[in-house]
Amino acid sequence: MALRIDGKRLAADVRARAAAEVAELAARGIPCGLAVVLVGDDQGSATYVRAKLRDCEQCGIPSRDFKLPEQTTQDELMELVRTLNDDPGIAGILVQMPLPRHLDAEAVVAAIDPTKDVDGFHPENLGRLVRGLPGLRPCTPAGIMEMLDAYGIDVSGKNAVIVGRSSIVGKPMSLMLLAQNATISVAHSHTDPRELARICQSADILVAACGIPKMIKGPWIKPGAAVIDVGMDRDEDGKLCGDVDFDSAELVAGAITPVPGGVGPMTRAMLMSNVVMAAKMQHGLM
Numbered sequence: 001m002a003l004r005i006d007g008k009r010l011a012a013d014v015r016a017r018a019a020a021e022v023a024e025l026a027a028r029g030i031p032c033g034l035a036v037v038l039v040g041d042d043q044g045s046a047t048y049v050r051a052k053l054r055d056c057e058q059c060g061i062p063s064r065d066f067k068l069p070e071q072t073t074q075d076e077l078m079e080l081v082r083t084l085n086d087d088p089g090i091a092g093i094l095v096q097m098p099l100p101r102h103l104d105a106e107a108v109v110a111a112i113d114p115t116k117d118v119d120g121f122h123p124e125n126l127g128r129l130v131r132g133l134p135g136l137r138p139c140t141p142a143g144i145m146e147m148l149d150a151y152g153i154d155v156s157g158k159n160a161v162i163v164g165r166s167s168i169v170g171k172p173m174s175l176m177l178l179a180q181n182a183t184i185s186v187a188h189s190h191t192d193p194r195e196l197a198r199i200c201q202s203a204d205i206l207v208a209a210c211g212i213p214k215m216i217k218g219p220w221i222k223p224g225a226a227v228i229d230v231g232m233d234r235d236e237d238g239k240l241c242g243d244v245d246f247d248s249a250e251l252v253a254g255a256i257t258p259v260p261g262g263v264g265p266m267t268r269a270m271l272m273s274n275v276v277m278a279a280k281m282q283h284g285l286m
């Protein structure tokens, strides 16, 4: 039976470290403000934003909450981002994704000052990741790297398979694992479905980020592998589940993240540590 990786407990540790650093920075007169921008009425996004604002409160991070209507125009959103870029009290800017379809998310992300890009989505920060330079990293893959490290799961020389190639998770995840000397395979929607099970079976570390409920089953998993589930799906009964069929996977894996309580809480916690990092970078402290 696999060891359960406890994302909630690790997230609490990450938040506690961030809170201590926020207090130290505040004592030196360095503000760690976070601006959180939510456009539209998506209930899931509103829930995540509320949770992020609670995390800020817990870490002593002053947050400013911008709730914009669904009909917000590109110009209005770009103007808000520019204003926040110029605000010295704001160390980090987060625009909750997805944006309504009429808005150009790429342009919005590119308009954020890269030193305030606490999501790590800006092309400069992704470029820094490609080049192996320090910078703000996307929260979900950064949280996964923390989890692997905390549980002593060595990545170097291991086969890592990532199922999914999004810019938020799959691509940065592959680069972060590569930077730790893993051998990487990325499967995606054009991968031959007859090959998918075999590719997954080659993984010592399997990261599921495809958005298909319970797609990855126990027989696809190499015995003893670390299985990281990024999925946030609903099963046939409407219950929250991941991309991995947990019940069959935990019988084979060596370690596994649950949904809920695995990657999600770490995604939120890494945002707090990115805000601290952004504030430090802006004040020449790293």
Ligand SMILES: Nc1nc2c(c(=O)[nH]1)N[C@@H](CN(C=O)c1ccc(C(=O)N[C@@H](CCC(=O)O)C(=O)O)cc1)CN2
Residues within 6 Å of the ligand: 048, 094, 095, 096, 097, 098, 119, 139, 140, 232, 240, 259, 260, 261, 262, 263, 264, 265, 266, 267, 268
């Ligand atoms: N600007 C961003 N937008 C989005 C990101 C992001 O990192 N930055 N990631 C996702 C959503 N997300 C954070 O925004 C997120 C999703 C889920 C969780 C989480 O803690 N999930 C819980 C379960 C919650 C539930 O019960 O529904 C868990 O897994 O335990 C945190 C963050 C897309 N947008």
